[in-house]
Amino acid sequence: MSAQQPNWFVEFAQAIDADDAFYLHCTACQSGSLPPRSSCPRCPNDVLERRPLSRQATVRSHALVYVTIPRFIDDAPYTVVLARLEEGVQLTGQLRGADEVSVGDPVHLGVEKYPEDAWLLTFTPD
Amino acid sequence: MDESRIAGIGSTTYGKHEDASTRELLVEAASEAFDDADVSTDMIDAVYIGNFMGDITDDQGHMGALAADYLGMPRAASMRIESACASSGAAVYIARQAIAHGHSEAVLVAGVENMFATGIAKITDALANAADNEYENAVGLTFPAIYAMMMREYLRQTEATIDDLAAITVKNRANGVANPLSQFQTPIELDEVAEARPIAEPVNLLHACPITDGASAAVIVSDTFAKEHDLDASVSISGGGFASDTLALQDRQELHRTRAAEQAAAEAYAESGRSLDEIDVVEVHDCFTVAEALALESLGFYDRGEGWRGAAEGETHLDGSLPVNTSGGLISKGHPVGATGVGQLTEITKQLEGRHPNQVDGATVGVTHNVGGSGASAVVHVLEVVA
Numbered sequence: 419m420s421a422q423q424p425n426w427f428v429e430f431a432q433a434i435d436a437d438d439a440f441y442l443h444c445t446a447c448q449s450g451s452l453p454p455r456s457s458c459p460r461c462p463n464d465v466l467e468r469r470p471l472s473r474q475a476t477v478r479s480h481a482l483v484y485v486t487i488p489r490f491i492d493d494a495p496y497t498v499v500l501a502r503l504e505e506g507v508q509l510t511g512q513l514r515g516a517d518e519v520s521v522g523d524p525v526h527l528g529v530e531k532y533p534e535d536a537w538l539l540t541f542t543p544d
Numbered sequence: 545m546d547e548s549r550i551a552g553i554g555s556t557t558y559g560k561h562e563d564a565s566t567r568e569l570l571v572e573a574a575s576e577a578f579d580d581a582d583v584s585t586d587m588i589d590a591v592y593i594g595n596f597m598g599d600i601t602d603d604q605g606h607m608g609a610l611a612a613d614y615l616g617m618p619r620a621a622s623m624r625i626e627s628a629c630a631s632s633g634a635a636v637y638i639a640r641q642a643i644a645h646g647h648s649e650a651v652l653v654a655g656v657e658n659m660f661a662t663g664i665a666k667i668t669d670a671l672a673n674a675a676d677n678e679y680e681n682a683v684g685l686t687f688p689a690i691y692a693m694m695m696r697e698y699l700r701q702t703e704a705t706i707d708d709l710a711a712i713t714v715k716n717r718a719n720g721v722a723n724p725l726s727q728f729q730t731p732i733e734l735d736e737v738a739e740a741r742p743i744a745e746p747v748n749l750l751h752a753c754p755i756t757d758g759a760s761a762a763v764i765v766s767d768t769f770a771k772e773h774d775l776d777a778s779v780s781i782s783g784g785g786f787a788s789d790t791l792a793l794q795d796r797q798e799l800h801r802t803r804a805a806e807q808a809a810a811e812a813y814a815e816s817g818r819s820l821d822e823i824d825v826v827e828v829h830d831c832f833t834v835a836e837a838l839a840l841e842s843l844g845f846y847d848r849g850e851g852w853r854g855a856a857e858g859e860t861h862l863d864g865s866l867p868v869n870t871s872g873g874l875i876s877k878g879h880p881v882g883a884t885g886v887g888q889l890t891e892i893t894k895q896l897e898g899r900h901p902n903q904v905d906g907a908t909v910g911v912t913h914n915v916g917g918s919g920a921s922a923v924v925h926v927l928e929v930v931a
Contacts, residue, residue: 427678451795452679459795479799481692482745483684487669490684495742498685500693500794508794510683521700539683 423536426454431537434529439471441507450507473527475501475541478508480519489533499541501525511539519543546766548640549777550927551650552581553890558758558878559727560660566595566602570656571614573759573883578615581763582775583650585615588763590648591622592639594632594655595882597670598624601662611654620652626882628674629831631655632760633885633914633923637786639764640925649769654761655883667755671881674917676792688752688832689744690793690918695834696746697799704852706746709833710737711855713750713875716830719862720872722901727756727878751833756878760887779896781889783816783926785809791920800834800849802919805842809913809924813844816926820844823926824907825895826866827888829915830873839913840868843924862902870895870902885914885923892927 423431430453433439442451446463457464480499483490490496497513509527513519525541532538554576556569570593578585593607604610608622627634632655642648659667672681675690699706714734720726732750740750770777787807790796796803813819826843830836837851845866846853854860860868871877871891874884892910894900908929915922 423678423682427682459790479693479696481685481689481696481747482742483686483689484741484745485664485668485688485743486684486686487672487681488665489669491665493684496684498683498689498693500799510680510685510792510794512683521696536682 428537431529431539434473434527439473439527440468441471441505442466443469450505452507472504475503475525475527477501477519477521477523477525479521480513499525501541503527509539511541514540515542545644546646546768548643548764548781549767549770550762550779550781550889550893551583551765551770551775551777552577552579552763553761553893554580555725555760555887555890556758557725558756558880561757564658564757566598566604566656566658567610567614569658569757569759570611570654573656573761574611574615574652574654577652577761577763583763583765585617587650588617588620588652590639590642590651591617591620592635592651592653593624594635594885595624596626596628596631596657597673597881600670601658611652615652617652627921628916629829629879629881630885630914630916630921630923631882633912634786636781636885636889636925637784637923640781640784643764643766650763650765652761652763653886654759655886656759657880657882658757659755659880660757664755679792679794686744688747691832691834692744692747693793694799694918695832698834698837699746701800702849702852704837707734707738708852708856709751709837710734712830712833712836713737715855715861716869716873716875719870719902720876723872723877724901726872726876727754728872728876747832753831753874753879756880758878758880758883760883760890762886762889778929778931779893779927780930781925782928783812783814783818785811785815785924787811787922789920791917793918800838802838802842802915802922804919805839805913805915805922805924808922809843812924812926816928818909818926818928822909823911825870825892825904825910826868826913827871827891828868828873828913829884830869830875831879835915836868836873843911843913867904870900870904885912888912888914889925896927896929
């Protein structure tokens with residue numbers, strides 16, 4: 419939707435842009451999660467440490483989008499990728515730097531300002 | 545604890561309602577339910593309306609009060625219940641709780657969505673509100689694209705082929721032919737499904753449900769109320785379950801599994817005391833072909849990775865041992881998002897009352913399975929004949 423991106427997401431995207439990406443690590447069950455959580459989604463713990471995120475990922479699934487929302491209508495068809503980062507958290511981003519991708523391919527996480535001033539997560543094959 | 549009985553049901557046809565508004569669709573379905581129930585509107589003490597995006601399609605919120613006003617139920621508590629595509633399944637769940645706890649004796653539950661007039665791009669945008677705005681919508685991940693990712697994983701992890709999933713469309717379109725409420729009433733062949741226009745590969749137009757206008761309604765009463773007023777209400781909602789999962793697909797370790805529906809089903813079965821082998825007929829939330837396969841696994845009818853076999857091998861066909869989506873399902877009957885849960889309830893009620901256009905002989909126990917988003921919320925109900 420067209421609402422302004424919230425501060426927590428802007429901070430998350432800017433950190434990726436500054437090569438200072440992070441995720442949240444649960445000190446109890448050791449699982450990873452993403453901002454802006456204040457408690458672990460997998461256990462009752464509410465102590466989450468901010469840890470560096472490598473940006474290296476593996477493709478888990480992908481889709482080639484033809485029918486889309488107004489904001490991306492001029493870009494269709496485009497590919498969206500769901501990938502697992504080395505630290506175990508998963509993110510979704512648009513494919514860059516290639517026309518096709520396969521499950522299992524190594525990719526790296528990036529961000530760009532697109533369209534206009536909105537931050538967009540991307541994955542590019544290594 | 546008072547049991548919930550279904551006193552009456554009503555529904556508009558599902559499809560394109562040229563020039564219709566949300567309130568007109570709602571009133572049409574509810575009026576039919578009141579006629580069917582032989583209950584007058586002044587007896588109703590609560591109104592629960594399932595609706596997902598009236599604020600966007602009609603610039604209209606506050607749908608509960610609107611229904612109470614337009615249907616003449618001034619003393620009723622009224623509210624809109626929103627749980628994305630599971631909105632009116634959720635409304636049924638709440639209605640049943642209100643009756644069980646003795647707060648209400650007679651409740652109107654209805655669902656409505658008016659989608660066509662809004663246009664495909666804006667509707668795709670509105671539907672995406674059921675997903676995670678920052679982590680999914682912001683990267684252009686539409687709803688069909690989320691299910692495309694789930695479908696790709698399902699095809700990778702199981703023995704199913706894309707044609708095996710297409711068999712779900714062929715089955716449901718065949719079921720829709722006899723249903724006068726169905727958006728599509730023409731059958732379709734397997735090769736036509738394969739050749740359909742892509743929406744978000746591997747999902748194409750015929751692996752997906754259509755955009756639909758429509759409303760469905762039910763008058764639900766306590767068994768005490770039914771006896772006091774000598775109502776013909778032989779179908780009971782004997783079990784209900786409701787559970788949640790992560791909002792975003794990316795937060796799930798398994799992409800081809802709907803855990804919320806597993807939990808909801810377990811709760812509904814336990815409460816009803818019914819076991820799988822007693823269930824005669826099922827309506828599941830087949831928003832995409834893969835969703836029906838996953839539903840049948842979550843409901844326990846098939847092991848993980850085997851749900852596709854139902855349609856491909858014939859077991860879930862009308863003449864099979866477990867008919868699924870005898871209405872045509874979302875794929876053929878249509879998916880007016882907020883109406884679908886109550887729509888499923890009306891279809892199973894017809895089966896159990898012996899008046900369904902695709903009647904399953906001797907059906908006495910049925911199940912409804914209604915899912916919000918990519919599985920982040922799920923409602924399951926068990927219905928059965930009690931008198």
